[in-house]
Amino acid sequence: MSAILSADDLNDFISPGVACIKPIETLPAAKPADANAYEVTTEDKVAASQPPPPATLSLTDCLACSGCVTSAEAMLVSLQSHTEVLTTLDTYRSLRAPWEAHNGTTNGVSGQHAEGKLFVASVSPQTRASLAAVFSVTEVEVGNMIAQLLSGPSGLQAGGHNGSDFTWVIDTNVVRDACLEAAANEVVTALSSETSNAPSESGSEGAIDTTPKKPILTSACPGWICYAEKTHPYVLPHLSRMKSPQALTGTLLKSVLSQRYNVPPSQIWHLAVMPCFDKKLEASRSELTSSVWLPNHDSAQDPVRDTDCVITARELLHLAAARNINFANLSRSPLPSSQRTPFPDPKLDAFLFPPSRRKNQNPDAGPSGGYLHHILHTYQAQNPGSEIVVKQGRNTDVIDYTLVRGSETIVKMARYYGFRNIQNLVRRLKPAKVSKMPGARVGGSRKPNGAAVETVKDYAYVEVMACPGGCTNGGGQVKVSEVEEVRAYEGVQAVNGDVVSSRPGPKEQKEWQGRVDEAYFSGSEDEVDVDQEMQDIDTNGTNSLPDGDIVNGISKKYIQGILSHWSAITGVDTQNLVYTSYRKVESDVGKKVNDVERVAGLASSIGGGW
Structure with a gap:
């Protein structure tokens, strides 16, 4: 199979900014013992010294740098990959809920492996659509195959060192509502x-x-x-x-599970399967961590990310192949309900795992x-x-x-x-620049007939x-040039004459994108799109929805009730759970700063001086 990420994948590429050079900022190396202690060091000599070695880049570094102007940072991502998923599963045992501690109270440490984690995954509908087009199955069937891979007996747990797998696999469609x-x-x-x-x-x-x-x-x-x-x-x-579905899912899972199971957020590991690599950058944002919503957060402790790892459709196939699992041969049936662990809150369990799956919205x-x-x-x-x-x-x-x-x-x-x-x-x-010239016209332009433009x-x-064509065309989706290779690896034959050209071009990619969109919007016998799914049922089992409350199958009162309930059980204001913030990113990348100024700035930042 082809490489995970390359420059060809960045279809939303604009242009490279200043070359990204992030040196390790250190004070100048100590002078040799025989150096003249009274010699005056000039700026030229400091500048001529050996430059510090380049540092390794992380996703957080990219977010703190304004040197690049691509939406997907032009670098191979060493973390947040299928390898990271397997490494984590092999390092930590799955915590199984519910569990009992020796003192009779419920928590996630006592009675379990001290280094265990509660693994949870969320999957986007665009990812399912991409794989559905590849394997000529429905999006619902692909969703079941992914659940079988992540949580089923013939999936990841079968070949892992600890037998670890994911306790819940959540469809982000429900959180999207x-x-x-x-x-x-x-x-x-x-x-x-x-x-x-x-x-x-x-x-x-x-x-x-x-x-x-x-x-x-x-x-x-x-x-x-x-x-x-x-x-x-x-x-x-x-x-x-408003947070994205990925971010909101991560906050919901970690805040509720840590509160209900009395475990720290660091023991909950959230994997998101998304259509683009940019979602890895989103998961690395400091605004999307436990420091925002965790009550009495200890500033001395490192905040825990709401989403620990993001992989794409192609990386999901790599994940299966690394465990010698043929993804195409996984069962297309859902996991038995008897094997499902209920979410530790009945109302949220009904919200996250409705009795029938809601299909994606119509093409409009x-x-x-x-x-x-x-x-x-x-x-x-x-x-x-x-x-x-x-x-x-x-x-x-x-x-x-x-x-x-x-x-x-x-x-x-x-x-x-x-x-x-x-x-x-x-x-x-x-914003328009205001002219300081007297008599300058202020305001928008106008058409020749005097009408405002x-x-x-x-x-x-x-x-x-960012992506042309929307999220189904994300950089992490399976491209038309890879379809034959993926099918050959998985042993899948083309269906109904669906043969992909050996040298596909833009036309073929556009046609393939149409196939992915068709899988995204198509319904099936297993999917229903009815208002009943969004109805708010009170404790007496009666319908309490007002007339006209539902728009596109989504009940405003039901969603507000879910958000209020979430806020009540976690003790966190809804604003901190649902919304996020943004900031202007500034960097000195590309600016001419000599070594003397750099070292002086570093010395002052750590309390030193000249």
Whole structure:
């Protein structure tokens, strides 16, 4: 099989920034013993000294550097790989719940291996769609195959050193519903507030407790977020504060399990299977750690990441191959319910593991989770008699949506996919420079007939994704050039004349992307999309949903009840659980700083001096 990550995979590549050189900052080496103790060291001599050796790069280093302007950092990722998953499974035994301690109280250490971990995995629908297209099966069947690999008796536990496996495998679709409803509430609240367009306080742009400004921009794509933080910090006030499904799943799992099982978050290990490599960068963000939500967090202890490791569809196949497991031969049936460990909270167990799987939204929602689609339909539900007008922009990755009622325009939204389009978006959001020349015209441009030109600031919401075509086209998905190789390795024959060209090009990749999208949007007999799944059932078993509460099969009251319940059992404010923050990233990479200034800065930072 081909390499995990290469420059060819970075289809959202813009251009390399300054060469990334991150030296180990150390004081100059000690002078030889015979050196003249009274000799004055000049700047030229210091600069001519041997440069320090280059340091190894981590994902956290990339997030702290503004030297690169690619959404996927152009480097091979040594951590957060299938090898890291196997190493962790072989190092720690799986904690089995429930367990009893010697003193009769429940916890995750006593009575178990002291170095054990509770392994939990979450899988995105885009990843399942990619593998479904490869193996010519349904997305539901691929989901069952992944569960068999991660938790089944013939999966990872069969060949591991400790027999460790994943206690739960969660479909991020269910958590996505909470993200969509919370995002819709955020937009409606922000746009209805008179302060939504007021200038942010100094230094508060992107803070968790601030209200995003119009137009509100999607924050679920980490490639787009990294790009904005590093190169266009003026868009930070516009970013939605809503966490992505991956981040929200990690927070939910670690906060609830650590509280219910009385184990530290470090003993809970969360693996996410996602469609793109940028999700590895998201998992490395300091804002997505236990320091944000853990009550009485000890600042002396290192915070624990909400998502410990992220792998992609291709890396999942490598994971199976490393244990000599033929992924194509795994059972397509779900694991027996008798073998399932209930989640340690009945209400959250019903939320995370509904009796029937909800299918992905229809093609109108797009392949990236349907944020714009849900928010737009939320506005439509609030305005009876309105209709949605769709207009394609300069290409298929730019689409305008307008909610109208007669001649009245209620709200305008748009979809911008791919970095070429994103660059145009952020360029048009850049604040205009105020001319100091007397008589200079202030304000937007106008058409020749005097009418004002519409701008992106007229949009209420913009769904922004780094990859052209959306999340189903993520860099970690199986590409058309790899399909034959994967099928040959797994011993799978093409079905219905589905033969991939030996030398595929852009046309073939586009056709293959259509197959992945088809798998993503198609339903099956095992999937239902009914409102009953989202109904809020009270303790008496009666339906307590108000009329008109459900939008696209998602109940606002049900989701609010889940979030409130989550907050109550963890003792953490909902804001710290559901939302996150952003910051302007600054770096001295590429700046001309001589060694004297560098050493002086280092000395002062550690309390020293000259």
